Every structure is written in C-alpha cells, then in structure tokens.
Amino acid sequence: MHILLETGHLRLRQFQMDDVDRLVELDSDPEVMRYITFGVATPRASYVEIYLPRWFEIYARQPGLGYFAAELRDTGDFIGWFHLRDDRIEPDYLELGYRLCRSAWGQGYATEGSLALVRHAFETIRAERLSARTLERNLASQRVMQKCGLKFGGRFEYPQDVIGGRSPDERAAVKYALTRPEWLSRRD
Numbered sequence: 001m002h003i004l005l006e007t008g009h010l011r012l013r014q015f016q017m018d019d020v021d022r023l024v025e026l027d028s029d030p031e032v033m034r035y036i037t038f039g040v041a042t043p044r045a046s047y048v049e050i051y052l053p054r055w056f057e058i059y060a061r062q063p064g065l066g067y068f069a070a071e072l073r074d075t076g077d078f079i080g081w082f083h084l085r086d087d088r089i090e091p092d093y094l095e096l097g098y099r100l101c102r103s104a105w106g107q108g109y110a111t112e113g114s115l116a117l118v119r120h121a122f123e124t125i126r127a128e129r130l131s132a133r134t135l136e137r138n139l140a141s142q143r144v145m146q147k148c149g150l151k152f153g154g155r156f157e158y159p160q161d162v163i164g165g166r167s168p169d170e171r172a173a174v175k176y177a178l179t180r181p182e183w184l185s186r187r188d
C-alpha cells in the first residue's frame, strides 16, 4: 500500500480496488453529498468502472498526484479522502479537494490534510498555482480553504449538466487560489 504522507492525526494513502465499499458508503450520506450532488449517492458501478480506474491511471502517470484515502493513524479508520489533481477548468493549476465522513467533521481533519497537501504541492510537486472550488453555500469548505491560506479568487456558476442544481443560485460557486510566491511569503 503506497502512503503519500502522514500528518499528526492522518495517513493519506493511495486507493485500491477493495476500497470501493468505503467510497460507496461515504457517498451514501446525503449530508456529505449536499453540496456536491445535492444529496444524490454515487452508484457502486461508477466507482468500479469509472472513478477508481481513473484514479489508478493518475497514480501511474503523475506520481504524487491523485485521490488519497484518509485514515486515522491511531485506529486505521477510513474517514474520507483528499485530492490533488490537474485542474480541469484552469490547466496551469493543481486543484485541491476533500470529502470526509460526517463522523469526522469538526475536528480539524480537513484543514490538517489540506495543509499537508498544499505543502506537498509546492515543495514536492513544485506547483506554481493551487486552486480549490466549492458551491458558495458550502461555508465549511470555504473555511477550510481560508484556513489553508488560499485567497478568494472570484465567483462563477457551475453548468447544470456538471452539478445538476436546479437554479443558478444553487449552482453559484467560488474559487480560491494560492500561488507559489504567496505560499513562500506566508511561511516566512
């Protein structure tokens, strides 16, 4: 099992095909999916046939990038995942993302894992720019971005076919970003 990195409480490791049930269970909580699919769960077949194979390809093609399972170091419990991947909207950015089980919320884990990935992006991958996006209503996710030093970079609207929201208001989203010079100056 390939471990990407460890933090005070977390271990981030590559996914394997036998993680499929953990992923399906995570996405079966409508509260977890509230600001992602408006509560709709992900079918098991999507993980088996589409997402996990796509993530394995990223591991092979782009070492150090991809989707990483988050486990508590103490217990080994799976609590969700983080990603650091090519930004599909703006290709000269790496995009940070996260999705945690409800039982793990409110303990600083999203911030802890994200801060480690921000450091990994700039120190190991030598990225120039990092982005993160979320629906405007997802205040917890925005707060994580802010706590990781990302700055507000503007509003946009997800197209209906991407996110499935009913009204433009529901699809309203925000981008946050951090550049290498900003990150370097923040560490001084």
Ligand SMILES: CC(C)(COP(=O)(O)OP(=O)(O)OC[C@H]1O[C@@H](n2cnc3c(N)ncnc32)[C@H](O)[C@@H]1OP(=O)(O)O)[C@@H](O)C(=O)NCCC(=O)NCCS
Binding pocket: 031, 032, 033, 035, 036, 098, 099, 100, 101, 104, 105, 106, 107, 108, 109, 110, 111, 112, 133, 134, 135, 138, 139, 140, 141, 143, 144
């Ligand atoms: C977003 C998410 C990853 C946050 O995880 P977490 O481990 O609880 O995050 P942290 O504990 O590191 O930080 C959360 C921050 O948001 C704040 N927060 C939580 N709910 C909030 C709300 N409704 N409004 C405003 N702030 C909120 C917390 O108080 C905390 O900030 P603080 O430390 O200044 O008090 C988690 O809620 C989650 O997985 N949600 C479902 C999936 C998702 O929406 N992913 C993001 C998609 S872009």
